[in-house]
Each structure stands twice: as structure tokens, then as C-alpha cells.
Amino acid sequence: MTMTKLPFGVTILGFALCVILLTPASAETTLERIKREGVVKMAFTNESPFSFKQPDGSLAGIDYEVALLLFKKLGVNKIDGIATKFGSLIPGLKAGQYDVVGAGLYIRPARCKEIAFGEPDVQVLDAILVKKGNPDNIHSFDDIAKNPAVKVGGNQGGSSVKIARRAGVPADRVIEFPDAGETAFALKSGRISGLVTTSISVNELVAADGGKTVERAAPFKAPVFDGKMSVNYASWAFRQEDKDLLDAFNKEWKKFRGSPEHKAILAKYNVTENEIPPPNVTTAELCKE
Numbered sequence: 349m350t351m352t353k354l355p356f357g358v359t360i361l362g363f364a365l366c367v368i369l370l371t372p373a374s375a376e377t378t379l380e381r382i383k384r385e386g387v388v389k390m391a392f393t394n395e396s397p398f399s400f401k402q403p404d405g406s407l408a409g410i411d412y413e414v415a416l417l418l419f420k421k422l423g424v425n426k427i428d429g430i431a432t433k434f435g436s437l438i439p440g441l442k443a444g445q446y447d448v449v450g451a452g453l454y455i456r457p458a459r460c461k462e463i464a465f466g467e468p469d470v471q472v473l474d475a476i477l478v479k480k481g482n483p484d485n486i487h488s489f490d491d492i493a494k495n496p497a498v499k500v501g502g503n504q505g506g507s508s509v510k511i512a513r514r515a516g517v518p519a520d521r522v523i524e525f526p527d528a529g530e531t532a533f534a535l536k537s538g539r540i541s542g543l544v545t546t547s548i549s550v551n552e553l554v555a556a557d558g559g560k561t562v563e564r565a566a567p568f569k570a571p572v573f574d575g576k577m578s579v580n581y582a583s584w585a586f587r588q589e590d591k592d593l594l595d596a597f598n599k600e601w602k603k604f605r606g607s608p609e610h611k612a613i614l615a616k617y618n619v620t621e622n623e624i625p626p627p628n629v630t631t632a633e634l635c636k637e
Contacts, residue, residue: 378447379422379593387426388419389446393434397548397617398452398470398582401431411450413613414469415584418600438462441587448597449585460635464588467598468581468625468634469605474511475550476500476565477535477543484541488569489515492542499523501531501540508544511578515571528553536561546580548619555618581625581634 382388392399392412399409407429416427430446437449441463454472455465478486484498485491492498493516500517502509504524512522523540525531532553534540542565543553550564571578586594604610606624614623 377592378587378590379596382419382447382593383423386424387428388424388448389428389430390415391430391432391437391440391446391449391451393437393451394431395452396552397619399429399450401429408617409450410613410617410619411452411469411584413616414601414604414610415448415450417609418597418604421600422596438585441585444587447586447590447593452582453585454580454582455631455634457635457637459585460631462588464586464590464594465631465635466584466586466594467601467605467631468583468629469601470548470582470619470623471625471629472580472582472623473547473568474508474570474578475545475547475568477532477545477550477553477562478541478565479535480559480561480563482563482565486542486565487567489517489571490569492521493517496521498541499539500542500544501525501534502544503528503531506545508546511571512544514573515578532562547623551618551620581629583631 376384390399390412392407392409394400397410399407399412402408407427412427412429419425419427432440434451437451437453438459440446441449452470453459453465455468459465476486478484484495486498489512492500492512499521500512501523502512502525504526506524509522509524513519522544523534525534528543528545528549531540531543535543543550545553547564554562554564584597586597605627610624611621614620
């Protein structure tokens, strides 16, 4: 049986078609996908003032509102909020369950090995809530340590309680309470002289009180540990492989940071300009061991 030979041109064409069919198409990046779909999935832990659900089910918070504006500049007009537990934020992000985390996640070197952070959007300082007029004249943890009559309180197991003790306040004068409500009541009833927590939480407590009976101790000297001032920086988190998305987001964020519109969003949630990180504080530096 004689085989019919195909013309040379047909053979080349067939070979080219085979190559095209066997070559995998370039993978669509997360940035390309969310632009095409017009929606980005963002995880949050339902914590004010970062990102949380309101009674009507809509999302609110500084991380949510700022992220929505920035994503709109990238051509993505909707954020699909996904509520999750704090411990699931990073595993869920890496597993592709969502595209970004907007939950006031602190930038830590260990976390930087797993995920990519945007440039810092909030600096969280140590602060103390005191009675109106600051009767015990508290302006540092040293002031507390030096006055045997002064006791402070904080949430049970909270980082602020640990910081107070590390800063030199005797353990027996740092009282732990089940929650912020009980700690605030202890302050107002005179059981303690101050409530140790973060600057953001103090601002919210003062706002809830209307500034009638309590205030933020100011100025307040932050403690220094190992030559560094005690301060935490938070930002949005992305997958490490989504570099194009991170770069595009950061570009818009840097232009927006500190703008009148940005400050208006912060004020809406009782976050002051003091909580805006200075431009010289970078994620690259914070990620170093």
C-alpha cells in the first residue's frame, strides 16, 4: 500500500497547530482577573475601626473604605467582604479563598515570609484612658510604676497588659478584666486609675463617652524596648505571587495617603492623624528580622 505524502506547506501548518494546542496559555494574574470581573474578595475579622459589618449588612471601616476607593482607581468597583476568624486570615489568603486581607493586620517579619504587605496604613501606639482631667497625672508607664497608689487595667491576656508589665509596672498593679466594658467600668468607678490599650481603642472609648467622663492621657510617652519605640504598624495583605496587584495598589495608596479625603475617612471612625504612619516607615524595613 502506497502512502500519500502531504504537501510540505500542509505539514508545516499541522506542526504549528500542534505546537499552539500543546503550549499552555499564559496564566491570568489576580489583578487581571479582578479587573475583568469587577470585584475583589477581601477578608476581614469584623473589628472596628478596620473592617466590619453594620447592622444592615453593609461593610464599613477605614481599611474597607480606603481599599474600595483604591480598587476603583484600578478599575475594580466592588469589594466582596468575607468575614473570617483572625487565625484563618493568612492560611485563607494563601489558599486563594480571597484576594486581599483588610483587617488591620500587623506587619511582622514572620508574617512577611508567608504573605506580602502593602505599605503601612495605620500606626497603633500604646495609650491610656484616664478620668477626665487625668487626676493622677499619668503620661508614661514610668509615672504609673513610680506611684504605688496607681493601678491600671486591661483586657485579660491582651498585649497592652503585657507591655505595661514589660515597661516596669509591677504585676500586682496591672489588673486584668474579661473585656473592655468591665475595664472601663472599673476606671469610672475608681477601682483603677487608667485603662491600658491601643491609641485606636482609646479614641473609640472617648468618642463613645462623648468625652464627658474620660479622656486619652496626653501627651503619653511610649515605652522603648531594645532601643525601639513600642509601636505596631498595620496594612492590607496580599499573596506573595500577586506582585503586580501589590505594586498597583501601593502606587494608588501612596498618592492617597494623608490626603484630605483620607483624613476625613479616619475622622469618621475616630482615628486621628497621629495614627497615619510617617512616609519614612516602610514595609521593607518592618519585614526585616
